[in-house]
Amino acid sequence: MSQKVRVRFAPSPTGNMHIGGLRTALFNWLFARHSGGTFLVRIEDTDRERSEEKYIKALLDALLWVGIESDEAPLFQSQRQGSYHAVVNSLLQSGNAYRCFCTSEEVEARVKAAGVTEEFYHYDNFCRNLPLLENETRSYGIRFAIPENIKRVEVSDLIRGHVVFERDQLDDFIIFRSDGTPMYNFAVVVDDNYSEITHIIRGEEHLSNTPKQILLYKACGFTVPLFAHLPMILAPDGSKLSKRHGAVDVLSYRNEGYLPDALINYIVRLGWAHGDQELFTRSEMIASFSIEAVGKKAAIFDHLKLAWMNGVYLRDVSPEVIIQLMALTDSANLFKKILNNNSHETVVEALRLYQSRVKTLVELEQEITAFFEGPATYNPEDVAKWVTPGTTATLLTTILQVIEPCQPFDALTVGTLIKSLCEQEGLKLVACAQPLRIALTGGASSPGVFELLALLQKEKSLARIKAFARSLAQ
Numbered sequence: 001m002s003q004k005v006r007v008r009f010a011p012s013p014t015g016n017m018h019i020g021g022l023r024t025a026l027f028n029w030l031f032a033r034h035s036g037g038t039f040l041v042r043i044e045d046t047d048r049e050r051s052e053e054k055y056i057k058a059l060l061d062a063l064l065w066v067g068i069e070s071d072e073a074p075l076f077q078s079q080r081q082g083s084y085h086a087v088v089n090s091l092l093q094s095g096n097a098y099r100c101f102c103t104s105e106e107v108e109a110r111v112k113a114a115g116v117t118e119e120f121y122h123y124d125n126f127c128r129n130l131p132l133l134e135n136e137t138r139s140y141g142i143r144f145a146i147p148e149n150i151k152r153v154e155v156s157d158l159i160r161g162h163v164v165f166e167r168d169q170l171d172d173f174i175i176f177r178s179d180g181t182p183m184y185n186f187a188v189v190v191d192d193n194y195s196e197i198t199h200i201i202r203g204e205e206h207l208s209n210t211p212k213q214i215l216l217y218k219a220c221g222f223t224v225p226l227f228a229h230l231p232m233i234l235a236p237d238g239s240k241l242s243k244r245h246g247a248v249d250v251l252s253y254r255n256e257g258y259l260p261d262a263l264i265n266y267i268v269r270l271g272w273a274h275g276d277q278e279l280f281t282r283s284e285m286i287a288s289f290s291i292e293a294v295g296k297k298a299a300i301f302d303h304l305k306l307a308w309m310n311g312v313y314l315r316d317v318s319p320e321v322i323i324q325l326m327a328l329t330d331s332a333n334l335f336k337k338i339l340n341n342n343s344h345e346t347v348v349e350a351l352r353l354y355q356s357r358v359k360t361l362v363e364l365e366q367e368i369t370a371f372f373e374g375p376a377t378y379n380p381e382d383v384a385k386w387v388t389p390g391t392t393a394t395l396l397t398t399i400l401q402v403i404e405p406c407q408p409f410d411a412l413t414v415g416t417l418i419k420s421l422c423e424q425e426g427l428k429l430v431a432c433a434q435p436l437r438i439a440l441t442g443g444a445s446s447p448g449v450f451e452l453l454a455l456l457q458k459e460k461s462l463a464r465i466k467a468f469a470r471s472l473a474q
């Protein structure tokens with residue numbers, strides 16, 4: 001590739017960043033990183049009514065959280081009005097655009113009167129050759145004049161291949177509104193040319209805009225970039241992905257306690273594959289990514305697989321990173337309490353014991369809170385399975401006697417004592433371990449019981465075992 005790659009992610013701040021937007025950002029970013037190019041972010045805020053400051057912040061926050069950031073200062077369309085005016089004026093002068101005074105009601109009335117019955121009709125070019133009156137006071141929009149000689153527009157898409165749009169699929173479209181603001185198709189062309197964008201990688205829903213943009217590039221005398229339209233992302237039932245299938249907003253994954261690396265690893269496989277590899281580090285993604293390997297077929301967003309992947313990442317991440325990421329979740333305040341009430345080493349150890357047992361950071365916080373607070377009740381099924389009231393109460397009393405003098409109260413020492421007690425009594429370890437787990441956590445499924453004892457330390461461990469033994473005596 002002779003020209004240096006420059007790509008952009010161009011969200012409109014009319015809502016939060018959703019999964020589809022994140023996939024577009026990621027593929028652009030990977031393409032730039034793979035080819036040693038530049039990745040840019042442009043905020044498309046020309047629609048002043050629908051654009052909101054809070055969405056700009058949310059979009060930039062989401063990008064920051066996943067570690068995909070613009071290589072240059074983000075461009076805001078609202079600050080580029082001068083450029084749009086300059087280019088539209090030159091199009092007016094060259095005859096590639098014209099002022100249109102028609103209201104949509106007038107156009108509709110005319111085309112219906114001419115016998116057009118379709119819901120979507122073409123503009124009838126009423127204003128295309130109107131002479132410009134000197135004392136004109138009516139407000140007007142500006143339309144692009146599709147060149148006379150155009151029979152079709154051909155798009156050579158890097159993913160979809162050769163796509164042809166016939167002339168009758170296009171009409172003289174509006175490029176400037178009557179309030180003096182540019183329309184999407186026009187602003188995007190002016191900005192992509194200004195930023196010297198070489199490849200436009202975006203969602204398939206924009207494919208039908210591409211012939212209009214190509215005509216604009218040519219009329220403005222700009223170099224036409226290459227295009228790649230990414231396949232749709234659907235729900236597992238094949239319908240359009242929406243809230244009813246679970247969260248689609250990127251920041252809600254942060255709030256629920258997903259790890260940014262896990263989310264990115266999951267997203268990269270939506271439409272792109274590298275053999276049957278599922279887990280990728282960022283550098284592996286960058287090294288293997290190519291647009292040619294993006295498929296045409298719609299991708300399926302599967303929450304269960306994403307949760308599984310999050311669990312895989314959560315198992316391996318360091319407790320210190322967990323502490324940092326926890327601060328961004330819905331559990332931040334509850335986790336802060338745990339940090340305040342326990343020593344740092346104790347929290348780190350608790351995270352280490354529990355992190356491989358959950359799928360999200362929020363679940364992790366819930367498990368650890370329950371552990372530190374101690375059992376409010378004992379799981380009846382586990383009790384039924386592992387406890388014989390009289391015998392277990394006696395066993396727990398013996399265990400108490402054995403571990404009470406234990407010094408130091410660490411997993412190895414306390415474990416050795418309990419194991420030799422089991423040997424003496426002719427018991428399998430599980431016969432001691434499960435009632436102990438129920439005593440310490442309320443249930444029989446938990447991390448290693450010796451580690452839990454060491455984490456709680458002697459006083460709390462003994463208190464929980466005594467409380468459970470007492471409950472059995474009642």
Ligand code: GLU
Pocket residue numbers: 010011012044188201202206
């Ligand atoms: N602003 C458009 C959107 O959010 C993207 C435009 C483009 O990528 O060309 O869908």
